[in-house]
Amino acid sequence: QVQLVESGGGLVQPGGSLRLSCAASGSIFRVNTMGWYRQAPGKQRDLVASINSGGTTNYADSVKGRFTISRDNAKNTVYLQMNSLKPDDTAVYYCNIRGFSVRRDYWGKGTLVTVSS
Numbered sequence: 727q728v729q730l731v732e733s734g735g736g737l738v739q740p741g742g743s744l745r746l747s748c749a750a751s752g753s754i755f756r757v758n759t760m761g762w763y764r765q766a767p768g769k770q771r772d773l774v775a776s777i778n779s780g781g782t783t784n785y786a787d788s789v790k791g792r793f794t795i796s797r798d799n800a801k802n803t804v805y806l807q808m809n810s811l812k813p814d815d816t817a818v819y820y821c822n823i824r825g826f827s828v829r830r831d832y833w834g835k836g837t838l839v840t841v842s843s
Contacts, residue, residue, distance in 0.1 A: 735837030748821030
């Protein structure tokens with residue numbers, strides 16, 4: 727049905743940058759909120775950033791000023807530009823796309839971001 731495919735993860739040095747992308751394919755639906763979550767080993771999955779249909783963004787305090795979320799509605803794609811990366815940013819990053827119905831809620835399989843020298 728609906729598939730979310732993340733890309734852009736990898737190994738980066740502290741202070742470096744990565745850009746994650748997540749594209750939804752399959753059944754077409756109107757997208758409300760797009761977001762990125764992350765989960766480190768032994769930690770809970772937390773919201774990193776989100777952007778709603780009106781363009782309003784929300785960021786975790788830990789990434790505010792360093793990360794930027796954006797979306798391309800025509801492509802059903804959400805991006806996460808990550809700058810000034812820190813070792814604490816190391817995690818599996820998951821994208822989430824929701825429609826205007828609570829039944830439209832989809833997750834990607836995750837992409838690993840490792841920040842290390």
